[in-house]
Amino acid sequence: xxYRLLDTLVRPLCSSSLGIVPKRVISVKHxxxxxxxxxxxxxxxxxxxxxxxxxVKGLKALARELFTFNLLLHGPSxxxxxxxxxxCRYIExxxxxxxxxxxxxxxxxxxxxxxxPSFLARRGFDVVCVDIDRSALMWQRAHGVEAVMADATLxxxxxxxxxxxxxxxxxxxxxxxxxxxxxxxxLRVLRxxxxxxxTVPFSHEYSVISDEFYGIPGWVRKPFSSFIRALMRRxxxxxxxxxxxxxxxxxxxxxxxxxxxxxxxxxTLFFDxxxxxxAHKIVPMSTVSVxxxxxxxxxxxxxxxxxSGVAIFFSKHDGTADEEVGERAGHGLV
Numbered sequence: 001x002x003y004r005l006l007d008t009l010v011r012p013l014c015s016s017s018l019g020i021v022p023k024r025v026i027s028v029k030h031x032x033x034x035x036x037x038x039x040x041x042x043x044x045x046x047x048x049x050x051x052x053x054x055x056v057k058g059l060k061a062l063a064r065e066l067f068t069f070n071l072l073l074h075g076p077s078x079x080x081x082x083x084x085x086x087x088c089r090y091i092e093x094x095x096x097x098x099x100x101x102x103x104x105x106x107x108x109x110x111x112x113x114x115x116x117p118s119f120l121a122r123r124g125f126d127v128v129c130v131d132i133d134r135s136a137l138m139w140q141r142a143h144g145v146e147a148v149m150a151d152a153t154l155x156x157x158x159x160x161x162x163x164x165x166x167x168x169x170x171x172x173x174x175x176x177x178x179x180x181x182x183x184x185x186x187l188r189v190l191r192x193x194x195x196x197x198x199t200v201p202f203s204h205e206y207s208v209i210s211d212e213f214y215g216i217p218g219w220v221r222k223p224f225s226s227f228i229r230a231l232m233r234r235x236x237x238x239x240x241x242x243x244x245x246x247x248x249x250x251x252x253x254x255x256x257x258x259x260x261x262x263x264x265x266x267x268t269l270f271f272d273x274x275x276x277x278x279a280h281k282i283v284p285m286s287t288v289s290v291x292x293x294x295x296x297x298x299x300x301x302x303x304x305x306x307x308s309g310v311a312i313f314f315s316k317h318d319g320t321a322d323e324e325v326g327e328r329a330g331h332g333l334v
Contacts, residue, residue, distance in 0.1 A: 050098045050267060050269070058098065059094045059296070059297070062094050063094075066085060066090060066115070066119065067293050069118075073118070080289060081288075081289060082287055082288065083113070083289075084112070084113060085289065087276045087295035087296040088273065089169075091271050093116055093168075095269065099164075100120075100125070104125060105128070105163050106162060106165065106166070107165045107186075108120075108129040109170050111137075111140055111147070114168075117147075118143040128145075129146070129147050130148045132150070152170070152171060152182040153174065155189055160189065160191045161189045163191055164194060165194065166198070167197070167198045168199050169199055169200065169309075172201060172246040173244055173246075193317075194315070195313070195314070195315050196315075198312040198314075199311045200246070200248050200312075202249070202307055202308060203247045203248070205249055206246075208246050209243070209245045248310070266314045267312075268310055269310070270309070270311075272309070273296075275295045276298075
């Protein structure tokens with residue numbers, strides 16, 4: 001009853017009368033060397049489940065549900081503070097829902113304090129999330145989600161454990177070859193015919209950012225650096241020892257991620273939000289909840305010619321041998 005009431009109150013924000021309509025979508029396919037042709041599965045994955053038109057159509061309704069669920073979790077303060085539910089997350093979650101249509105056992109890599117695992121659990125998924133942040137795992141458990149402390153590069157699960165797997169804006173934060181090893185581990189624990197989603201930041205030039213105030217405008221960070229650090233700790237945002245994020249370009253995307261997905265059908269979509277780029281020069285990223293919601297409704301999924309993020313969808317072939325994806329002795333969870 002409470003959820004329905006909140007949803008009714010939020011609905012006007014997402015009304016088409018505001019003139020907020022997501023822009024058109026263009027898809028791009030990547031063919032990988034070493035992957036066996038699997039045209040029927042690729043066609044089904046591409047055309048039926050991750051149709052760009054369906055993603056755009058579903059974004060508005062899903063954005064309303066996510067905003068309402070954020071209010072349900074955090075209370076009235078979520079009307080002001082987004083609690084990490086930024087404009088980028090709305091489109092990433094919409095992309096995830098285009099792939100994960102039915103319930104099943106799902107692994108979320110690098111969950112942090114995201115509302116997504118509990119939102120998925122509410123939709124009938126059997127969710128397990130992993131992170132190296134103990135406080136984030138405690139937060140997830142408090143909201144009814146099974147949470148395991150683990151490194152994404154060494155997952156404590158047996159081969160072929162999960163039907164679905166996702167790493168939403170997480171593996172780009174692993175230094176060194178950690179992103180490569182994480183992809184291999186994701187593929188190892190994914191079942192045959194299982195589906196996965198990876199999202200990472202994208203640009204036409206590869207770069208690595210190690211700025212603890214990444215996402216915070218310069219005019220805010222300079223005079224209020226001590227206050228910002230204290231506030232981030234209070235909100236459970238830990239960036240001790242600095243901050244690391246990898247921005248992929250076409251070459252690094254292929255070498256570090258796409259080529260690691262041998263034995264899979266792979267499909268990519270690039271997304272962008274020009275309004276958010278402008279707004280985040282003025283206000284910190286993922287902070288003002290209503291602003292992030294309204295910007296999300298302008299989210300655009302585009303081709304390689306433009307986009308600040310990329311979603312990598314993959315489906316594991318039925319005939320893929322475990323040896324192909326780095327089998328190791330099973331000593332984890334059932």
